[in-house]
Amino acid sequence: MDIEKSRKLKKETPGLLFWRRFKKNILGISGGIIVLLLFFVAISAPYTSPYDPNEIDIKSSLQAPSKDHLLGTDQLGRDVLSRMIWGSRISLLVGFVAVGIATVIGIFFGALAGFYGKWIDSLIMRFVDVMLCFPTFFLILAVIAILEPNIWNIMAVIGVTSWMGVTRLIRAEILSLKERDFVKAARAMGARDIRLIFLHILPNALSPIWVSVTLGVAAAILTESALSFLGIGVQPPTPSWGNILTAGKDNIEIAWWLSLYPGLAILITVLGYNLLGEGLRDAIDPRLKT
Amino acid sequence: MFYYLLKRLISMIPLFFGITIISFLVIHLAPGKPTGLQTDLNPKITAEARARLETIYGLDRALHIQYLLWLKRLIILDLGNSFSTDGRPVIDKISERIPITVFINVLSMLLIISIAIPIGVISASYQNSFFDKFTTVFVFIGFAVPTFWLALLLMILFGVNLGWLPISGLKSLNYDYLSAFGMIMDRVKHLILPIFISAFGGLAGLSRYTRANMLEVIRQDYIITARSKGLNERVVIFKHALRNALLPVITILGLSVPGLIGGSVIFETIFAIPGMGQLFYMSVMARDYPVVMGILVIGAVLTLLGNLIADLSYALVDPRIKVAK
Numbered sequence: 001m002d003i004e005k006s007r008k009l010k011k012e013t014p015g016l017l018f019w020r021r022f023k024k025n026i027l028g029i030s031g032g033i034i035v036l037l038l039f040f041v042a043i044s045a046p047y048t049s050p051y052d053p054n055e056i057d058i059k060s061s062l063q064a065p066s067k068d069h070l071l072g073t074d075q076l077g078r079d080v081l082s083r084m085i086w087g088s089r090i091s092l093l094v095g096f097v098a099v100g101i102a103t104v105i106g107i108f109f110g111a112l113a114g115f116y117g118k119w120i121d122s123l124i125m126r127f128v129d130v131m132l133c134f135p136t137f138f139l140i141l142a143v144i145a146i147l148e149p150n151i152w153n154i155m156a157v158i159g160v161t162s163w164m165g166v167t168r169l170i171r172a173e174i175l176s177l178k179e180r181d182f183v184k185a186a187r188a189m190g191a192r193d194i195r196l197i198f199l200h201i202l203p204n205a206l207s208p209i210w211v212s213v214t215l216g217v218a219a220a221i222l223t224e225s226a227l228s229f230l231g232i233g234v235q236p237p238t239p240s241w242g243n244i245l246t247a248g249k250d251n252i253e254i255a256w257w258l259s260l261y262p263g264l265a266i267l268i269t270v271l272g273y274n275l276l277g278e279g280l281r282d283a284i285d286p287r288l289k290t
Numbered sequence: 291m292f293y294y295l296l297k298r299l300i301s302m303i304p305l306f307f308g309i310t311i312i313s314f315l316v317i318h319l320a321p322g323k324p325t326g327l328q329t330d331l332n333p334k335i336t337a338e339a340r341a342r343l344e345t346i347y348g349l350d351r352a353l354h355i356q357y358l359l360w361l362k363r364l365i366i367l368d369l370g371n372s373f374s375t376d377g378r379p380v381i382d383k384i385s386e387r388i389p390i391t392v393f394i395n396v397l398s399m400l401l402i403i404s405i406a407i408p409i410g411v412i413s414a415s416y417q418n419s420f421f422d423k424f425t426t427v428f429v430f431i432g433f434a435v436p437t438f439w440l441a442l443l444l445m446i447l448f449g450v451n452l453g454w455l456p457i458s459g460l461k462s463l464n465y466d467y468l469s470a471f472g473m474i475m476d477r478v479k480h481l482i483l484p485i486f487i488s489a490f491g492g493l494a495g496l497s498r499y500t501r502a503n504m505l506e507v508i509r510q511d512y513i514i515t516a517r518s519k520g521l522n523e524r525v526v527i528f529k530h531a532l533r534n535a536l537l538p539v540i541t542i543l544g545l546s547v548p549g550l551i552g553g554s555v556i557f558e559t560i561f562a563i564p565g566m567g568q569l570f571y572m573s574v575m576a577r578d579y580p581v582v583m584g585i586l587v588i589g590a591v592l593t594l595l596g597n598l599i600a601d602l603s604y605a606l607v608d609p610r611i612k613v614a615k
Contacts, residue, residue: 027430130308132545133590133597137552138570139316142586145574146319222436226556229438232574249442249560252457253450263439270434 021283028279034272042088051079053086053239062255072257074247080257083239084265090240091269094155094224095217101159103213106166111197113167114174125171128164136161140223141232149232158220166212173205207284214277218270225266241266294605302594309590310364314357317583369584374576380584384566388588390460391558391565394481395550398489399543406493407539410500414508414535415527425497432494437553441487441560448483456480458562487557492546499542503535510534537608544600548593 022028041048050070057077065072071080113124140157147153177183178201186200227233228242229249236243241262248259351359363369369380413422449457456462460480461473468476507513508531516530517523554567562568566585573581 126304126308130305130312133305133309133548133593134312134586135548135552135589135593137555138586138589141555141570141574142316142582143319145577145579145582146316218434225436226438229436230556230559230571245439245442252442252446256446259439259442259446263436263442266436266439267431267434270436271430274430274433 018283022279025279025282027275028282031272031275031277031279034268035276038088038092038269038272041085042092045085045089049079049082049085051082053078053082054237055079062251064255065257071261072255074244074255074258075251080244080261083244084241084262087239087241087244087262088265088269090151090234090238091221091224091266094151094158094234095221095273097155098158098162098220098224099213099216101156102163102216103166103209105160106163107170107202107209109163110167110170111174111202114171115178115193115197115201121171124167128167131161131164134161137223137226140227144227144232149227149235151234151238154224154227154233158223162216162219165216166209169208169212170205173208174201177201177204208281211277211281211284214273214280218273218277221266221273222270295602298598298601302598305594306591309594310361310587311357313583313587313590314360316586317360317579318353364587369587370580372573372581373578374573374581380580383569383581384584384588387564387566387569390563391551391554391567394485394488394557394563394565395554397481398485398492399546399550401485401489402492402496403543405489406496407500407536409497411504411527411532411535413497414501414504415523417505422501425501429494429498432490435490437487437491438556438560440490441483441557444483444487445560455483457483460563484557484561484563487560488550488553491549491553495546496539496542500535500539503538504531507531507535533607537604540600540604540607544597547596547600548589551589551592 055078057073059077060069060073061075061077063069063073063077069079069081071084073079074083109124109128113121139161143157143161144153147157178196183196183200186196191200224233225240225242225245228240229245231243231246233242234240244262245259248255248262251258367381369384371377372380372383409425413419413425416422445457448455456479460477462468462476462480465473465476513526513531516526521530551567554565555571556567557563558565558567559571566588569581570585572578573585
């Protein structure tokens, strides 16, 4: 056999295969670019925002977009563009922390249910069914009514109410993986449950998780903005896209720019994560493509 | 069919208990005791009187006994009294607001079905056509649009700029002086935006789902058979493919009930519609825990009912389930 050829063949790792499929997907790539840009905006907020987001200037309140204030000012004369740039940090933080919490809980329950089966499985899956019966938004609001509405509680509550999908996903993956030969071999060599789950099974079960994480971030950002819009999310003066929109509603008859731009930012962000997630799904498992 | 119904009802029982247990635990997270309202602000109350009151409410018993007592009251629909100044029974406050919420949600569900299913079917039958690509883009944007933001924009456009539609409430101030026709038109005008907004979230998902199912069904052997028999495309699509493609769609409709009910908080708050969602929002803001918890339980039970209805209609449409009992 030709040595050159075999060397080339060796390079065919799953990662490479994934990347080759993914880079053909224009929508997925553009989603990825949007997400990267948003990261850049959030990180560089202190340098790119033209004004201090909390600088109050009553004299220039509710000004329409102009050269001084590209996206106008709010009722306290604060620059909307600056508030939106700083607000992108909140969205990103809430999105990732909430999804992180949901994913950890989801993997834990999913692994337990899938690996041990029997009554543990039925118990956990019934619990998942019960959680899915609650209108999520009601559950979140009810818990927020009890706790303080602040950014940390919002992240925790969104995370705790959105792990059910991950659990189902991981459980299904593990059910099929645990019957594979490599797991049986590891067990025969005396590996304990913990080692089997964390070292042998989970690493192989994680690829669909990336899709659910990406789509989950989008959903969490939408939920946070809705909560902040209703005044029970991120509290002013901390800028968030949702609470700028609250000001938009209060000034709906005079200041359209307060309503238009923050929503557009949410739309583009969520669209970016969704496109990236769909692209990842198609690249990880082309059979699922619809 | 009877056995199927029975089986479904029995499988709902553990879910019902699960819902009540979680709700009960959430209630216990709430600070203060249900008796706090009567005792905390009363300087003359003695420790014995307070203890007596707690005995009456069963607060001195073990947690699981308290749960059973709460469950007993729940079954006779006794959800306690509101903390607000009127102090009315929670169940009265909720039940007078349920009809409008259910009415709007049912109408928006019908709107979703009548728009999303044809879109899904057409884009699947003409895969990769211009229509298909256009609706795919629409679906992606539809998933990403925050509905409350869309509501704001439509209010600005139709309410403020064009002045065609009212932007809040269920009827105009001069409603009582309108003619019968005027009354109906007034109602319709007030409901257009809320129903559209409430439906919008579901449109994208359902049309995407219908399309995927339809694509799957179209590839089946019996569709090829139908075509090779020489049936025309319309009969193949609508008579052979659609019926099978719609079966899973019914389940999805059932699963979308919690989303619709949850969404009612948002559109009822924005459009100032006196429904259950608005009551929920106001109770959350006022920390009126009995009402919050009552709505939480009722929302979950409504979801359970929605799933049951979906399952039953599934059984009605799919003859295989009846045979299998």
